Amino acid sequence: MAVKYDAVVVGAGVAGLSFATRMAGYGYRVVVLESANPEHLGHDWWDTIELRSFDVLGLARPEPPEARTPFTFKMNVLGRTYPVVARMPDDMVNVERRLLATRMVRWATQADVEIRFGCHVTGPILENGRCKGVTLATAGDHAARVKAPLTIDASGAAAVLRRRFDPAVAARWGFETEIPPESFMHTWRGIATDTSVGGDSVICMGQGNSTSWISREPDGLVDIFAGSLGGSRGAEDPETVAMDMIARQGGIGDWVRPGTSAVIPLRRPFDGIVAPGFMLLGDSACMANPINGSGMTVAIDAAIIAADTAHDAMMKGRFEASDLWSYPRDFFRANAELAFLDALKSFVFSAPRDPMLDFFRQGGLRGPAFWKMRPEFGPAGFAAKAGAFARTKGAAALLPPMAGTLTRAAIAERHMALYPSSPSGFNQWKAIRRRITG
Numbered sequence: 136m137a138v139k140y141d142a143v144v145v146g147a148g149v150a151g152l153s154f155a156t157r158m159a160g161y162g163y164r165v166v167v168l169e170s171a172n173p174e175h176l177g178h179d180w181w182d183t184i185e186l187r188s189f190d191v192l193g194l195a196r197p198e199p200p201e202a203r204t205p206f207t208f209k210m211n212v213l214g215r216t217y218p219v220v221a222r223m224p225d226d227m228v229n230v231e232r233r234l235l236a237t238r239m240v241r242w243a244t245q246a247d248v249e250i251r252f253g254c255h256v257t258g259p260i261l262e263n264g265r266c267k268g269v270t271l272a273t274a275g276d277h278a279a280r281v282k283a284p285l286t287i288d289a290s291g292a293a294a295v296l297r298r299r300f301d302p303a304v305a306a307r308w309g310f311e312t313e314i315p316p317e318s319f320m321h322t323w324r325g326i327a328t329d330t331s332v333g334g335d336s337v338i339c340m341g342q343g344n345s346t347s348w349i350s351r352e353p354d355g356l357v358d359i360f361a362g363s364l365g366g367s368r369g370a371e372d373p374e375t376v377a378m379d380m381i382a383r384q385g386g387i388g389d390w391v392r393p394g395t396s397a398v399i400p401l402r403r404p405f406d407g408i409v410a411p412g413f414m415l416l417g418d419s420a421c422m423a424n425p426i427n428g429s430g431m432t433v434a435i436d437a438a439i440i441a442a443d444t445a446h447d448a449m450m451k452g453r454f455e456a457s458d459l460w461s462y463p464r465d466f467f468r469a470n471a472e473l474a475f476l477d478a479l480k481s482f483v484f485s486a487p488r489d490p491m492l493d494f495f496r497q498g499g500l501r502g503p504a505f506w507k508m509r510p511e512f513g514p515a516g517f518a519a520k521a522g523a524f525a526r527t528k529g530a531a532a533l534l535p536p537m538a539g540t541l542t543r544a545a546i547a548e549r550h551m552a553l554y555p556s557s558p559s560g561f562n563q564w565k566a567i568r569r570r571i572t573g
């Protein structure tokens with residue numbers, strides 16, 4: 136007889152495992168379906184995460200070698216290095232993604248989450264606009280089904296359920312099935328040994344509409360990243376950008392981990408993230424920070440809210456959108472800054488370039504801004520830029536679009552914080568949001 140699950144989760148990434156483990160802690164039977172094998176889970180590099188995310192999950196904070204030494208960057212804009220030095224904030228840590236993934240799998244399994252690896256999900260089971268589970272491809276190409284009253288798409292940028300949802304149902308609940316290419320950052324990442332002496336860690340901005348960095352770690356490893364916003368004018372293949380940067384920055388030694396391509400959805404927040412019997416979580420819901428692409432901390436916060444909402448729905452035995460509504464309400468109200476950052480991103484890519492670069496050089500962007508962009512452009516952060524503006528050549532061209540953007544961004548953020556308490560106010564809220572975001 137088929138096993139009865141309370142919830143089926145697609146994807147054993149940070150988002151899916153965080154949700155599933157909290158649900159298992161409430162005593163529910165949860166299955167996580169993951170297409171990769173355990174040894175290929177996570178990414179083959181290290182990423183920055185807020186330390187509090189581990190506390191929120193009840194997972195021990197990482198230790199070396201999973202935790203890596205914090206680093207310091209210099210900023211290079213279009214080939215010139217500026218005296219902006221960015222030190223990673225103390226409340227953040229760089230983690231080896233493979234080691235974190237392995238530890239999270241062990242943690243989830245110990246909490247009685249069932250994880251099925253090598254299990255490729257092909258789409259949602261939809262009946263009258265309601266999600267009833269998922270379909271799978273199994274060996275020999277036989278289709279199989281896993282049914283549950285609640286289905287979670289935590290399949291990352293692949294968004295395998297969202298993309299196969301009925302577009303009319305998705306639109307009714309405020310998310311899109313497909314998102315445009317310019318909403319993805321295409322990235323390339325590799326790790327090498329450093330043979331150069333005394334090289335700096337450098338973050339480069341503005342080459343081929345891309346961002347890239349060479350981060351030289353104290354243990355002699357070098358992290359090389361390049362990312363280009365897909366669809367933007369002049370966007371280059373990120374691997375080419377990385378090679379160009381390496382050629383200009385000096386030696387990086389031999390490759391110890393081959394370069395890997397991946398995408399980050401830098402998308403403005405959807406209007407909604409639930410439908411009857413269905414929740415979107417993590418990258419599949421484009422929850423990554425629209426400016427710097429960090430998504431782990433946001434996904435973990437969202438997973439907690441989603442699991443607590445799911446627990447309430449399970450207690451009632453009802454899975455209508457209205458029963459799941461506290462998830463988008465609490466998530467968007469707590470993360471209204473995503474709307475602010477999305478508006479800011481449009482400015483970063485459209486601002487008059489020369490004054491913008493001079494503004495950076497005059498100290499208009501402080502180091503920690505790379506990680507903490509929202510406080511940087513809050514009232515206090517903005518006021519602190521007055522001196523840099525005064526020294527910037529061409530500030531007159533920069534100030535009006537920047538002031539306009541920040542005003543729009545603040546309005547978008549305030550509206551996001553007014554996310555409706557129930558589906559009855561949703562259409563009106565969406566209509567106002569469309570007027571704000573265009």
Ligand SMILES: Cc1cc2nc3c(=O)[nH]c(=O)nc-3n(C[C@H](O)[C@H](O)[C@H](O)COP(=O)(O)OP(=O)(O)OC[C@H]3O[C@@H](n4cnc5c(N)ncnc54)[C@H](O)[C@@H]3O)c2cc1C
Pocket residue numbers: 145146147148149150151168169170171176177181182183184254255256257289290291292293294295322323324397398399416417418419423428429430431432434
């Ligand atoms: C180069 C790069 C640098 C980044 N740097 C940072 C950073 O410094 N800090 C930060 O917080 N974030 C960073 N991010 C973003 C971060 O990696 C994501 O936001 C985060 O991993 C999202 O987690 P997730 O669980 O939603 O998705 P994922 O981690 O992508 O997990 C999704 C899982 O679903 C599985 N899956 C996909 N399709 C199927 C299917 N059909 N059937 C079954 N399983 C499936 C995948 O195999 C995967 O294991 C970076 C991303 C990239 C690409």
